[in-house]
Amino acid sequence: MLKSKIDNWIRKLNPEQEIFLVLAIAFFLAVFASNYEMMRHIVSPVPYFVKMDTRHNMFLVFEELIELSFVFYILDKREYPFGSFNVQFKFIYIVHAAVIYLIFVYGFKCIAFIIWNISPDAYKFLFTYYVTGGNMSLLSIILVGIVNPIAEEFMVVGYVFNRFEKLSSKQIIWISTLIRLSYHTYQGWICLFSILPMGLMLGFYYNKVKSIWPLVLAHSAWDIIPLLSMAGIL
Numbered sequence: 001m002l003k004s005k006i007d008n009w010i011r012k013l014n015p016e017q018e019i020f021l022v023l024a025i026a027f028f029l030a031v032f033a034s035n036y037e038m039m040r041h042i043v044s045p046v047p048y049f050v051k052m053d054t055r056h057n058m059f060l061v062f063e064e065l066i067e068l069s070f071v072f073y074i075l076d077k078r079e080y081p082f083g084s085f086n087v088q089f090k091f092i093y094i095v096h097a098a099v100i101y102l103i104f105v106y107g108f109k110c111i112a113f114i115i116w117n118i119s120p121d122a123y124k125f126l127f128t129y130y131v132t133g134g135n136m137s138l139l140s141i142i143l144v145g146i147v148n149p150i151a152e153e154f155m156v157v158g159y160v161f162n163r164f165e166k167l168s169s170k171q172i173i174w175i176s177t178l179i180r181l182s183y184h185t186y187q188g189w190i191c192l193f194s195i196l197p198m199g200l201m202l203g204f205y206y207n208k209v210k211s212i213w214p215l216v217l218a219h220s221a222w223d224i225i226p227l228l229s230m231a232g233i234l
Contacts, residue, residue: 006164010077018078019163023179025070026155029063030183037186052097052230057140064151071155085158086210094140097217104198111193126189136231141224149219156180157202173203 013021116123134226160176167175176197184195202215228234 007077010074012093013078015163018074020158022071022074023155026067026151026159026177027183029067034183034186038050041188052227053135054137054140055084057136057144059229061143061147061175064147068154081162083178084162085154086206086212088211089213090211091216094217096205096209096214097221099223100112100201100214100218103216107197109196111197115193120141136227138231138233141227141231141233143226144227145224148223149216152180153202153212153215153219156199157206157215161203161206167208168222173207176203 012079112123112127115126156176160179161172164172164175177196181191181195182189182198187195203217206212206215225234
């Protein structure tokens with residue numbers, strides 16, 4: 001009985017209510033935690049620091065699986081066109097993902113290099129962000145590299161591009177990018193030189209190619225390679 005009432009309530013949501021509910025479920029905890037961490041550093045200035053371990057990785061995977069389950073349940077009840085996620089796969093997309101990954105990595109290094117040469121003090125202020133890893137199991141790293149990219153890219157790109165389709169491409173790309181930026185503020189100022197250009201690049205690519213998999217694969221590489229390095233595996 002309760003399930004039927006919930007299902008009926010979900011079906012009666014207007015488009016704006018659905019967007020708010022879906023994005024809140026998908027990102028509220030991440031946005032809250034990220035901005036709480038940012039405010040903590042503003043109040044008590046210390047280097048931005050994140051510790052990664054198996055427990056952290058598995059908690060992230062568990063949290064995102066639950067969020068995706070709720071979101072997909074809601075979308076299913078609202079007869080959402082899941083084909084709009086553009087999950088068609090072509091092997092050339094692996095090459096696309098590799099190119100996206102390399103552009104981001106070396107683009108970020110170029111930005112950091114330029115700022116360092118202009119002002120080492122500015123570099124230290126903007127790019128001081130510590131991530132440590134230890135006792136990370138290979139399984140937890142692989143799961144993060146699978147679940148996290150799917151959870152983020154399907155929602156922040158696939159869903160956003162579909163539900164905001166009446167807006168211009170530029171507007172949708174910026175909305176997608178700002179949502180992505182909102183849950184990476186825990187990184188401090190560095191996110192303006194990493195997450196912001198990354199979000200714009202991924203949005204621009206998706207708008208042109210209309211396939212989610214290159215984004216997922218590139219994001220997976222961004223997750224797995226650093227984690228393998230921090231764990232001493234790579």
